[in-house]
Amino acid sequence: GQNIDQPTEMTATEGAIVQINCTYQTSGFNGLFWYQQHAGEAPTFLSYNVLDGLEEKGRFSSFLSRSKGYSYLLLKELQMKDSASYLCAVSAYSTLTFGKGTMLLVSP
């Protein structure tokens, strides 16, 4: 079976750095994805990791450790528009299994 855990909520202030963790236990692994979902909108793709290490993309970075079943999404220089739900998803056998998402609230 698939099990993906991430914190339910996090808060941070504008300009700060926040790290959202994700742990997973899955049968099969083809990669780990992070999506951002604003309220009432579609999830949008943020990042992808298939090998261990850090992938950097502007203000967002994502890290993967396959041996530990662990990933994190790092958001730097937080902006108010970063307030959203962040979904960790694991790909296996051509399907994605999503975690419950972490609601991030950025305050001034």
Place this chain on the structure above:
Amino acid sequence: SAVISQKPSRDICQRGTSLTIQCQVDSQVTMMFWYRQQPGQSLTLIATANQGSEATYESGFVIDKFPISRPNLTFSTLTVSNMSPEDSSIYLCSVEQGADRPKNIQYFGAGTRLSVL
């Protein structure tokens, strides 16, 4: 990335009726997916729809309740049949673009918000 249009964007339906949700993509794609997102929950895969073959349903979802059509490479429909209030949810379609392989990135439509009374 693909542009995905879903219709309707929202609907309020009576129990016992059925609703068909349409998903249109602006380019040809091999794999399309249908998800459900219940209030406060994450996305749960209902089925994978490939053109020219029967949809593949995930555990807990059956064809009689959620029939799917995939008549061509740019279009799919999901029907929610004999609805009950428990079917109130957001239904999303997504596509996987071959050009992105092997990353298997999925792109999502805006979703259909369904309320069943």
